[in-house]
Amino acid sequence: MSVLDLMQPIGLDDMKAVRLMNRVDQKYMAPAALLDELLARIADGYYVQHIEGNPLAPYRTLYFDTDNLEMYTMHHNKKLNRQKLRVRTYRSTETTFFEIKNKDNKKKTRKVRIPIDVRMFDRSLEVPEVSQFVNENTPYPVSVLHPCLENSFERITLVDKAMSERITIDRGIRFHNRATGIDADISPLLVIEVKHEVGAPMSDIERALHDLHVLPRRMSKYCIGTALTDPSAKRNRFKPKLLFIEKISKQQ
Numbered sequence: 740m741s742v743l744d745l746m747q748p749i750g751l752d753d754m755k756a757v758r759l760m761n762r763v764d765q766k767y768m769a770p771a772a773l774l775d776e777l778l779a780r781i782a783d784g785y786y787v788q789h790i791e792g793n794p795l796a797p798y799r800t801l802y803f804d805t806d807n808l809e810m811y812t813m814h815h816n817k818k819l820n821r822q823k824l825r826v827r828t829y830r831s832t833e834t835t836f837f838e839i840k841n842k843d844n845k846k847k848t849r850k851v852r853i854p855i856d857v858r859m860f861d862r863s864l865e866v867p868e869v870s871q872f873v874n875e876n877t878p879y880p881v882s883v884l885h886p887c888l889e890n891s892f893e894r895i896t897l898v899d900k901a902m903s904e905r906i907t908i909d910r911g912i913r914f915h916n917r918a919t920g921i922d923a924d925i926s927p928l929l930v931i932e933v934k935h936e937v938g939a940p941m942s943d944i945e946r947a948l949h950d951l952h953v954l955p956r957r958m959s960k961y962c963i964g965t966a967l968t969d970p971s972a973k974r975n976r977f978k979p980k981l982l983f984i985e986k987i988s989k990q991q
Contacts, residue, residue: 885917963977
């Protein structure tokens with residue numbers, strides 16, 4: 740029996756009580772081998788989200804960009820007021836959304852999305868509502884966009900028992916580049932995101948990560964996946980993260 744099976748479950752409806760109005764997000768990259776030890780250290784203080792009795796939620800995502808990877812390059816070059824466009828299927832609930840993530844010049848991230856039919860995942864740009872949505876919320880006409888990078892992973896979602904902190908742990912991350920045909924597997928890595936109110940004291944999971952020598956480290960799946968699967972993409976700024984991922988992979 741895994742540690743996840745021993746943690747107290749919480750349903751999707753109850754998770755709606757977690758409202759972080761002025762939140763701060765912190766990301767971490769950690770070896771997947773640490774997952775059980777990390778969960779064991781915090782199990783008493785957190786609920787784990789279950790969907791139809793399962794604490795593991797599979798995700799599938801497809802990112803879009805221009806021929807010259809304009810959105811990827813803006814992120815690489817640290818340009819603010821940038822965007823990411825993607826379609827994502829939440830397989831556990833069979834819901835699919837076309838999503839636009841906006842990062843402004845104050846480093847705030849805002850996500851807007853619209854639902855689409857799951858059967859249109861690979862053809863989402865053909866959906867009239869998506870075309871209108873993209874035209875209204877981005878400077879990119881649909882005609883200049885194409886599918887670039889696909890990824891899949893499983894997500895564990897935790898919430899502290901005070902309902903003031905939300906954590907996602909992504910594992911089994913794999914990429915397939917639609918343009919180059921190259922695959923990459925970074926499943927030896929966990930991507931952890933901790934979200935809580937600004938000014939909150941150090942939480943149990945932050946303390947556990949610190950004790951396990953896991954330091955904060957930002958990571959964009961789209962950027963790392965593209966750097967790993969597209970030889971033409973700029974990658975200088977991502978080299979320290981790529982070397983860190985390579986080191987973890989060799990240790991597994």
